Every structure is written in C-alpha cells, then in structure tokens.
Amino acid sequence: MARAAVQRRLTWLPARLVATSAESPRVHRLVFDVPGWSGHLPGQHVDVRLTAEDGYTAERSYSLASPPEVGELHLLVERLEDGEVSSYLTGELSPGDLIELRGPIGGYFVWSAAADQDDRDTGRRPVQLVAGGAGVSPFTAMLDHHRRRESPTPMQLLYSTRDESEILARGLLGPETTITLTRDVPVGWAGETGRVDAAMLLRCTVKPGDSPRIFVCGPTAFAESTATALVDLGHEPTSIRIERFGESKEPS
C-alpha cells in the first residue's frame, strides 16, 4: 500500500494549463487540470518537467498555491528574466498546452487542519508564517485551507514584498497578515516598511513564550537570515521549518 502510494506520487502526470493570469508584474498564477492527481496537503510542492522537441528536459519545483479542497492546481511562478523554466511558464505556455508534473512532494513543510485536530498538544500551538516574495505561495494554500476548514488554530502571516504592486493573493489576505514593503512605499501606507529583521519579527510575530510552529519560505538568503533571527529571539530551532526557493542575484 505504502509502496503504491510512493509510486503514484513519483509518476509524471500530464497537466493541462486551463488559465493563466498576471498576479503581479512579475508573478503569474497558472491553473492546471491534472487528471489522476492524488491530492495534497497545504505546503507541499510539485516538480514540473518541460520537454523540448529535441528531447531536452528541464525540471523545477513549485509550491502548490491552492488548498486540497480546490480541484485544479494553482502555481504562483515568478518570472526571472534569465530563468529557463520560469520565463517559459510565464511567457510562452498558453491555455490548452500540456506539461508534466509529479507530486505531491514534501511531508515536512506542511500544515493541515486535520493534523491539528488529531494531535491536540501540537494543534494548540499557534502557527506563524513568514514569507519573502513568491515564498508566500505555499502559505496561500495554508491560509485558504485554514479558512475553508474553519480551523481554530491561530495563524498569522508576516509577508515581505518589494512594493504594493507585487502583493500576491490579495483577495486571500486578511487581518492575520502583516505586510512589509521593502522598496517603494506609497503615501498613507499603514503596514510595515523595510526588510524583515529581529526587531520586526519581535513586533509582528508570535512570541517565543507562546511556542509557535513557524514556517519560513522565500529566496534562500531571506529564509536563512529570518530563521537565524528567530533563533536569536529565543524560538526553538526545532519549531522552525524552512523552504528555500533558491539563490537570488538581487535582494527582495
């Protein structure tokens, strides 16, 4: 049974793009129909495989931005101008086109309402999410799932992004979210400004004394500096889970 489940997860599946839209100037929301999809948990990701006519293939990982309750799979893909796969996904792939994906992948960077219900001790601990840029993608799945399930688990998000135009999944972000803008700050902006640092984490996230489970996701440098600051503030290293999207050549 377990072997069958693993084999199913690792099988490449045809995925048809059903919709694509600009979520921000640099990030596209891609919606795929994937017949045979086995379901996923919020926080998991997929591998995407592109195959050229000459047989050349390229694979990259993308977090699932939609909760398990939604039939189609949503990805939020940031276009990197010199990026092999992201520029194709955001620039050339059209509705109706087929690619391949496999998953769900990852059992560590996940949160689900059902797991909190099953494990009352862990389930009572609040959840703190900290995102840099497109790193908010897995958290949109968690927040959406949390809302649909009416989960009693306290959940907060601290979300760092360059400017107002780059805020992703706006419709989903509610009072649990604190946004910090790192570059252009509009007149009258009521949120935080500047990069995530120890002082901001202290001000805007669940305190160590409340034993939060913490998820950090974004460019590698963002994820690592944030995790280091959280440990310095007194959070248990074992309570911090990190998803690194990769090295960025410029700071977010």
Ligand SMILES: Cc1cc2nc3c(=O)[nH]c(=O)nc-3n(C[C@H](O)[C@H](O)[C@H](O)COP(=O)(O)OP(=O)(O)OC[C@H]3O[C@@H](n4cnc5c(N)ncnc54)[C@H](O)[C@@H]3O)c2cc1C
């Ligand atoms: C578990 C996991 C989940 C991920 N989820 C997402 C997601 O939901 N959305 C998303 O947009 N990306 C996500 N990524 C990153 C994604 O897998 C690719 O690395 C990214 O799209 C770049 O691929 P590319 O082929 O376009 O660029 P490449 O051709 O591989 O690289 C082009 C240039 O961009 C730089 N670069 C590589 N990765 C990044 C990055 N993440 N940020 C900035 N610069 C980079 C490289 O150093 C290189 O100079 C995830 C990565 C992991 C490991």
